[in-house]
Amino acid sequence: MDCRKKWRLPEKSLWFFTQILGLTENGRDGDSVYLRTWDDYEHHSLKLTAHSTSGIRRTALRAASQEALERRVKAIEAAGLGVGWADGDAGIGPTYRFTDPDGHDFELYWESEWYDPPEHLRPSLKNQAQAYPGRGVSVRRLDHVNFLAAATEPNGDFVRDVLGGRVTEQIRLDSGKISAQWLHFATKSYDLVYTEDWTGRNGRLHHIAFAPDTREDILRAADICLDNGVFIETGPHKHAIQQTFFLYVYEPGGNRIELCNPVARLILAPDWRPITWTEAERAKGQAWGLKTIDSFHTHGTPSAD
CATH class of the missing domain: 3.10.180.10 (2,3-Dihydroxybiphenyl 1,2-Dioxygenase, domain 1)
Structure with a gap:
């Protein structure tokens, strides 16, 4: 932003x-x-x-x-x-x-x-960047960015062929069109995502994701958001794709924010073969059966209105 x-x-x-x-x-x-x-x-x-x-x-x-x-x-x-x-x-x-x-x-x-914390934020362990804040959700890191795109495949090709990323998972519709791709640059299973924008617009944001340490942190985050009037769009639940435990909320400016925990899932194989999900498989919803809500494909920022 x-x-x-x-x-x-x-x-x-x-x-x-x-x-x-x-x-x-x-x-x-x-x-x-x-x-x-x-x-x-x-x-x-x-x-x-x-x-x-x-x-x-x-x-x-x-x-x-x-x-x-x-x-x-x-x-x-x-x-x-x-x-x-x-x-x-x-x-x-x-x-x-x-x-x-x-x-x-x-x-x-x-x-x-490299960050040099002031004395009041200096951690006890020197292999940690900053003292744990103990405030709100206390997310550890910025995890990934998901972009909406009028066409996903050209962007995935660009990240792969020009930026040096690799596709780890993707969705292929019955028509043959790739509607979403997850790409990574190191061992974490994804860093950038492209999702088809059902409005047909270009250049919009789907969400920014932050990672706390545990799935329990995300359950607690749902209570924190509920108590503070933060709009919860969907979750907590578990994605089938990438198996990420998630909670999606809207920050006051309207941007979708994901709180995610990918557990310890890493891509260690140098010859990883992308996992392709079919339209029928995606119609089943998330890992435990929660259906994907329509706003997931239309709400983005800036607004399409």
């Missing part, structure tokens, strides 16, 4: 991310606030910025090295989707900006400032 306009800071959204999710503020820049999950090694996990609408402005991905960054920039430019170099946000060095085929904005970077 990194947007540059002169609007008032969304205080209700800031309350949600700091008091409900438990993120920690780590600086301000004009109409923006930098927020971090407690075990993120970098300066911030999310940049919340005032704007006239909701949605995600840009998704930043860190390359594995300076050389890897330069290789990816060449591949992006060859694909014709490059925008150019820019100064990074606080804690981040030069970034290369580009779009995916659906029009979502991205940037790649390598240089990053």
Whole structure:
């Protein structure tokens, strides 16, 4: 949600991310606030910025090295989707900006400032980035981003062929069309997701996901959201795809937020074969029978209205 306009800071959204999710503020820049999950090694996990609408402005991905960054920039430019170099946000060095085929904005970077907590946030164990906040859900990390797209397959191809990701699971409809793809860059089973936008719009956000430590944390999160008037869209339940335990809520700005726990599911096989789900299998609903609600395919940000 990194947007540059002169609007008032969304205080209700800031309350949600700091008091409900438990993120920690780590600086301000004009109409923006930098927020971090407690075990993120970098300066911030999310940049919340005032704007006239909701949605995600840009998704930043860190390359594995300076050389890897330069290789990816060449591949992006060859694909014709490059925008150019820019100064990074606080804690981040030069970034290369580009779009995916659906029009979502991205940037790649390598240089990053490792977080040095102030004394009151310094953890007892030095292999932990920050002391556990004990506030709200207290999510450990930003887990993944799910984008809505008018057509999913071209975006999955772009992430695979240009950015170096791999498809781990996908949905293929009876027509042969791929309606959703889950992709990863390391051992975690997915980092980016593309889901078909039933409204036919381009460049919208489906959800941003944050991970607490346990499934019990997600059950507690449902009670926290209920007690604080946060709208619960669906869950808690377990996805069949990726087997993620989930809760979906709307933050006050209208963005869908997932609280997820993928248990310990990792992709360790270097020759992993993508799992393909059929339309009939998806019609059965989630792992324990909960049906997928219609808003899951239509609600996105910015609004389609």
